[in-house]
Amino acid sequence: MNKEAVLKGIQKLEDKLLVAKILDKYTLSRKIMSDTHSDFLDPYQQNIVRKCLEMSGIRDYIFFGGFGGAERTVVVFCPYYMPENADSEFSELFEILKIKPNTRENFSHRDYLGSLMGLGIKREKIGDILVREDFAFVVVLKDIADYIKINLTKVGNARVEIDIANNDELEMLEPKVKEISSTVASLRLILWQVPDLAYPEARLPI
Secondary structure (H helix, E strand, O other), X not given: OOHHHHHHOOOOHHHHHHHHHHHHHHHHHHHHOOOEEOOOEOHHHHHHHHHHHHHOOOOOEEEEOOOOOOXXXXXXXXXXXXXXXXXXXXXXXXXXXXXEEOOOOOOOHHHHHHHHHOOOOOHHHEEEEEEOOOOEEEEEEHHHXXXXXXXXXXXXXXXXXXXXXXXXXXXXXXXXXXXXXXXXXXXXXXXXXXXXXXXXXXXXXX
């Protein structure tokens, strides 16, 4: 891998710093012969990182965000092997918190994110925030989960209860696909809608 050549082709300084950090994680994984992972990446960052890894000839990595279909993911480097099931292999990297305000007021994605970042937590330590009617699932790296459970006491002006999502609740995180069928001129049209279109309430903007 020619790190300098890869970085030379990146124009934006922030992208260059990101890729340099990711390549260092890869180098470390090969050195210690163990998995390493990045912080959370948004879709734009994932695209930049994926292109640079491909250009470098690096293949032993996977993007995963704590559940199938996550928008924000980390990149995990797996030296000399590639797991068949990321959910079972890397779920231990994450904690999925269920944050429930003790109020009937509905809070937005921004409310939950603002309260978390108000604790001094950087955005890259927080994965997807999936807002439901009276609570939210928040995916975080496991090393900050206890800090959040101890220190996050309010969202807005409402006090909150924080639990670890159980197995039944984790099924609610999986992407939903809705099939719509119709008959047009004797042809049966089947439209598969992507989750964000079929269920706009399932995911809010970052």
